Amino acid sequence: MSEPNERQRGHAQPARPEPPEPHAPMHPGAGLDVASLPTFGFGQRSPMWWATLGLIAIESTVFALTIMSYFYLRSHANVWPMTGMPPDLLWGSLNTVILVASMVPNQLAKKAAERMELGPVRLWMVVCLLFSIAFLVVRGLEFTALNTRWDSDAYGSVVWMLIGLHTTHLATDTYDSAVLTVLTFTGPFESKRFVDVSENAAYWYFVVLSWIPIYAVVYFGARY
């Protein structure tokens, strides 16, 4: 079938070496021995680290787009908030303090995991869980002090969307961490779970650090 094509081309082929015949690797040469390599690795050595990074990229985009929607709606409004009442500062600010403070046991859990010490991992995971309960309770109080409802107006809708999205992260990550904590006590335990603890802590940093711009937007975007 190559004939018509040769005619179309109509010019001599430049001399070029034929590619070598495809070879099937029937007779392998020397091998590259990997038997002594470890069975897991921390940080960016681990595929789990990259998957967590991907999840963070997705969710950062969601938060960023919601914040953009907030300012888009604000730029079209005459009065903002439309009810004239910004959210009360107390519970939101208290929760910001708790969330920032939770980074301490979180860091200790991460470091213990990377040293592969099961005892301290258990301890700091439990402390992290206590923090989780505290900020979930305070988050409940926060909802009562927003001074708007999701169905009041577009301002209320976007504020509830922002806080709702972040609360979903708090709740799901609390549950994930709880499951992982239980696993460290009951087994069956493999050392690669230390990587999971480390990545779980890395994701927690994202949940805390993404709260800071959301806090600024919800509480001060409605004031200034």
Place this chain on the structure above:
Amino acid sequence: MTVRDAEQLEATWRDPPGFFGWFCAINHKTIAKRFMITTFVFFVLAGLLALAMRLQLAQPNGRVVGPDQYDQMFTMHGSTMMFLFAVPVMQAVAMYLVPLMIGARSVAFPRMNAFAWWIFTMGGIMLYVAYFLDIGPDAGWFAYVPLSGPQYSPGKRVDVWAQMITFTELAALMEAIVIICTILKMRAPGMTLNRMPLFVWTMLATSVMVLFAMPAVMLASTALICDRLVGTHFYNPGEGGDALLWQHLFWFFGHPEVYLIFIPPLGFMSSIIATFTRRPVVGYPAMVLALIATAFLAFGLWVHHMFATNLPELGKTFFTAASLMIAIPTAVQIFCWIATLGSGKINFKTPLLFVLAFFVILLAGGLTGLMLASVSLDVQLHDTFFVVAHLHYVLFGGGVFPLFGAFYYWFPKFTGRMLNERLGRWQFWLFFIGFNVTFFPMHILGLQGMTRRIYTYPEQMGWGGMNLTATVGAFMIAASVLLFIVNVLVSRRHGEPAGANPWGAGTLEWSMASPPPAGNFERVPVVHGRYPLWQPMQEPSHVTGLDNDDRVVLVTTVADALPDHRMALPTPSPWPFWSAVATTIFFIGSIVTPWAVVWGSVPVAIAATLWFWPKRAVAERRARVEVRP
């Protein structure tokens, strides 16, 4: 490697047998095959809807379907093609090929891969069940508010559409993460980024785009369903909301989506052109940089879908400039391929025919795209059949033609048998001519003022002749797809046996038997160049020291693919399936009552926990052989 070793490797990586085993399968090739078939079924369903629409429009005052049914048909057609076929089919093909191309025995997260396919399939089934119950969405595939809002679309139709988005985008996001991690961490030793096959590069670029594009439509559709079900006011101007917010969010996803459909086929093109010209693709660095530039620029184009709105003129000028600029990296790639074709020894086979059609069809679609990038002309042509013609030229030329070429090219690898070449040529020419007969007249209809999405038109408009022509073309396309199905069904049993490398290609997926063994590579290769099979063997040629009796893969470093550690992957499990069932109940339940978000999360949490929870026997066996870093 002895026969015994090969058998043990096969037993280790095989999916469990039997009816229940079918629900536990996690092998990437099994899942990818199911995924490809699922997307193809949706392609055929959406094609049948298109045929029905063409029958309705074949004559003035058509009476095949009424306006309400017609609205559902074009919405289902567009939504299916975009969300259930064009984007996922590329991911499905990648799930099969990427591990084979990079020398890996699996994808990085095989259970998540299985879950993504289940959730995708269940979302698609939900959409079609709703359609057959007469609650199919009817507000167009981009569901503009206020038409799709609670006031103008009461009932459940748009809710079904919005949840279908949630299903499919969840699946697409998970697949993107699986692909990225597989590509970055599981390449065979020696396959540096600089030696990655171009198709793998396209999937990396596409998957990164998915991470930043898909969240926009998930947010938009969640806000829409909240407006409809719990009384929020995101898009309600009466309470401070804004209808254009929908368009911004939707097209911030929607324009990159065109490139999610268009970039993977660039990889098909590069694979097919290299093999059928028997030489490496010209300008590898230029090709890679052009891909990355395209992926970046794709995010700066969304407003050109909104030229007919009241945005500031200066802003529109920026988006016009960006729309023109994206032609540059595309041109770079096209010139590289032309140089490859011009300097190679061409082997004319069906896959190459489909690839050459790309040059014609996409060029035509690109030229009408340049016309639409001009604000003044766009305002004239907005919402006419000219746009319908343009988008089909781009999506067929950039997506469907190379995809069929890819099926012809890799079918021997999937099944071990060749597709019939004669039938392939018939299919190609029917497809190519039928496509142009269908869509070329639509340009003229659009210029004459025929708006899209009208269910009929009066005789006095004088559009009858060209509409009839388009309908004839649509039946040619249908005949062509039918030929393809016949070809696949006959060839998979009776086709000519393919052997490992029937086309004499140079990349790793052609190094193992066809179809590949469960563990892909009997010996994990060590790579020394971009086209390993076209090179003389170099040492070390393969990896040793990976156990055959457990699902162990080699993890390598991101840039240089140096061996890093040996990771044990999860075993087959029914829990991805049950998690998908629980998630489906959660999503569909939330259409009926907002409280499903609360009680529906309980089964999801339980299923996900059981999915994660290790089996004692497996954990203990692996703990015995673990080596700490």
